[in-house]
Amino acid sequence: MQTFSAVTLAVLLLISLSTTTDAHNITHILDKSPEFSTFNHYLTLTHLAGEINRRQTITVCAVDNAAMSALIAKGLSLVTIKNVLSLHVFADYFGSKKLHQITKGSTSTATMYQATGEAPGTTGYVHITDVKGGKVHFTPEDNPTQTVLYVKSILEMPYNISVIQISEILQSPEAEAPTSAPDLNLTSLLQKDGCKAFYDLLSTSGAIGTFLSTVDGGVTVFCPSDDAITAFAPKYKNLTAEEKTSLLLYHGVPIYNSMGMLRSSNGLMNTLATEGAKKKYDFTVQNVGDVVKLKTKVVTAAITGTVIDDEPVALYKIDKVLLPRELFKGTAEADEPAAAPKAAKKKKKAAKKGDNADAPGPDSSDDDYGGGDAADQTASSGGRLVASAFTVVCLALVFV
Ligand SMILES: *[C@@H]1O[C@H](CO)[C@@H](O)[C@H](O)[C@H]1NC(C)=O
Ligand SMILES: *[C@@H]1O[C@H](CO)[C@@H](O)[C@H](O)[C@H]1NC(C)=O
Ligand SMILES: *[C@@H]1O[C@H](CO)[C@@H](O)[C@H](O)[C@H]1NC(C)=O
Ligand SMILES: *[C@@H]1O[C@H](CO)[C@@H](O)[C@H](O)[C@H]1NC(C)=O
Numbered sequence: 406m407q408t409f410s411a412v413t414l415a416v417l418l419l420i421s422l423s424t425t426t427d428a429h430n431i432t433h434i435l436d437k438s439p440e441f442s443t444f445n446h447y448l449t450l451t452h453l454a455g456e457i458n459r460r461q462t463i464t465v466c467a468v469d470n471a472a473m474s475a476l477i478a479k480g481l482s483l484v485t486i487k488n489v490l491s492l493h494v495f496a497d498y499f500g501s502k503k504l505h506q507i508t509k510g511s512t513s514t515a516t517m518y519q520a521t522g523e524a525p526g527t528t529g530y531v532h533i534t535d536v537k538g539g540k541v542h543f544t545p546e547d548n549p550t551q552t553v554l555y556v557k558s559i560l561e562m563p564y565n566i567s568v569i570q571i572s573e574i575l576q577s578p579e580a581e582a583p584t585s586a587p588d589l590n591l592t593s594l595l596q597k598d599g600c601k602a603f604y605d606l607l608s609t610s611g612a613i614g615t616f617l618s619t620v621d622g623g624v625t626v627f628c629p630s631d632d633a634i635t636a637f638a639p640k641y642k643n644l645t646a647e648e649k650t651s652l653l654l655y656h657g658v659p660i661y662n663s664m665g666m667l668r669s670s671n672g673l674m675n676t677l678a679t680e681g682a683k684k685k686y687d688f689t690v691q692n693v694g695d696v697v698k699l700k701t702k703v704v705t706a707a708i709t710g711t712v713i714d715d716e717p718v719a720l721y722k723i724d725k726v727l728l729p730r731e732l733f734k735g736t737a738e739a740d741e742p743a744a745a746p747k748a749a750k751k752k753k754k755a756a757k758k759g760d761n762a763d764a765p766g767p768d769s770s771d772d773d774y775g776g777g778d779a780a781d782q783t784a785s786s787g788g789r790l791v792a793s794a795f796t797v798v799c800l801a802l803v804f805v
Contacts, residue, residue: 429566431457431465438559441570443473444490451487452716456517457494457566459666463517464495464567466543467559472573481581488580491518492529492545493571499533500567501558507535513546518580528579545577589718591620595628598712599722602634603656610646612653615677623661623717627699629726630709637726648732654678655686655729661717667697667708678729686729699723702730 432454435445444467448454457465468476476489494517511534519529530546541555554572561567588594592613595604607613616626629637644652654677662674671691678686689700697708706725713720 428461429458429562431566431568434560434566434568435467440469441467441559443470443477444468447473447486447490451483451490453487453490453494453517455661455716459663460494460496460517461565462496462498463565464497464499464514464569466493466495466569466571466575468493468571468574476574479581482583482586484584484586485581488518488521488523488584489574489577491521491523492516492531492575492577492580494518495531496520498564498567499569500561500563501569504533504541504555504569505535505539507533507541510535518577523584525579528577531575543571543575545575545580547577547579548575551576587713587715589620589713589715591617591624591626591718591720594713594718594720595626598710599631600628600712600720602631603628606634606641606649607653610649610653612650615654616657619657619659619677620718622659625658625660625662625719625721627656627658627706627708627721627723627727628712629656629706629723633723633725644732651678651684651686652726652729652732655688655727662719663714663716664697664708664711664719664721668692668695684731686731688727688729699727701727703728703733 432445432449435441435448448457457463476486481489495514496516496519497514499514511532513530513532516524516529516531518524519527521529523529528545528547532544532546534542534544536542543553543555544551553575556570556572559568559570592604594600595607595613604613607616616624634641641649641652657677658674659677667690669692672689673687674690676686676688678684680686691698691700699706699708704725704727706723706727708721709724710722711720712722
């Protein structure tokens with residue numbers, strides 16, 4: 406039995422590694438060439454590096470330090486520099502060969518600036534022209550007189566990412582236009598759009614301080630709706646001050662997760678309440694189509710809206726208070742007392758089914774809790790198995 410588990414674990418580890426290994430890391434790629442250090446630095450400062458690493462089939466047009474100095478000398482704000490640099494990331498793969506074999510000699514490509522929705526009209530497009538003598542020119546849509554030269558290929562990973570050097574910054578009046586910074590003030594963001602009740606709890610408990618201190622490094626906040634908080638109030642009152650803080654911190658994750666990331670990377674997520682192996686305070690993220698669900702062992706909540714999703718801050722609304730099993734062990738569907746008897750009955754049946762699904766993995770950490778909530782179980786036992794697999798893998802990673 407033990408060998409079997411070990412083999413299963415090894416296989417699961419392999420699967421997990423192969424799916425979580427990022428295909429590319431632009432910071433790392435450019436780190437090898439000091440001539441691009443300023444460009445590289447600004448990709449990190451503007452958080453574009455993360456965006457680039459998450460995308461596939463893209464081309465990054467790097468410029469050397471001298472060209473970056475000319476851009477910086479303009480005294481643009483960081484948000485504006487982000488727009489300018491977004492214009493240097495094409496939403497298509499152009500290796501050296503493709504650049505020199507452009508059908509009919511010219512083409513145009515959308516950039517990340519176009520994709521952000523910040524670019525008015527088609528100002529986020531760049532024209533690429535193959536000219537005589539094997540040269541390639543780049544011209545921004547809204548600056549037709551500029552011709553920027555292709556210099557060389559820095560790295561090609563067909564067809565994920567191509568990094569090339571161009572002779573100077575692509576100058577786009579629209580991208581360089583002053584932009585107001587997005588509101589990333591968590592305090593004010595939390596006070597609008599139906600998160601007021603949650604904010605009040607954060608504020609009176611003092612937990613808000615922990616949330617605010619994580620903003621710079623990236624934070625994802627799941628805010629239960631005002632209705633959910635009101636319904637939860639009697640239970641909340643029963644918690645000790647320390648438990649209240651843990652419950653609130655359980656609604657924050659100390660890294661930025663875009664909606665796209667939540668949809669594409671299902672699995673366990675640590676929270677601001679997590680403290681070592683004993684107080685795990687984690688939950689499982691699982692998407693059903695476009696809907697992202699957060700599953701504790703006690704309750705399943707769904708994301709119902711986005712207040713802000715702008716690196717490094719993401720704030721989503723959820724329909725239920727997340728109940729960590731560390732505080733609410735055994736009180737399944739505790740937030741829906743009216744449906745309790747029926748749910749409990751279903752749960753028993755489902756738990757049996759769950760046991761069967763778990764049979765091949767006797768070490769599944771799920772075993773100490775009598776199954777999740779009823780809704781989970783009806784979804785699919787396959788999903789449950791995957792979730793269990795994630796639990797095992799993540800546990801293994803924690804203990805290695
Ligand atoms: C990318 O590479 C840089 C520099 O090598 C490193 O500091 C950073 O942690 C890497 N990022 C990821 C997501 O692996
Ligand atoms: C491109 O990305 C995919 C998916 O992440 C990966 O499997 C593949 O190995 C990558 N290709 C290259 C050349 O790195
Ligand atoms: C954030 O917003 C709050 C409330 O609107 C305000 O009191 C605070 O000064 C703001 N913080 C910053 C850094 O702007
Ligand atoms: C609060 O705790 C008391 C005493 O343990 C218990 O009787 C009561 O049912 C609890 N209330 C809720 C809403 O859990």
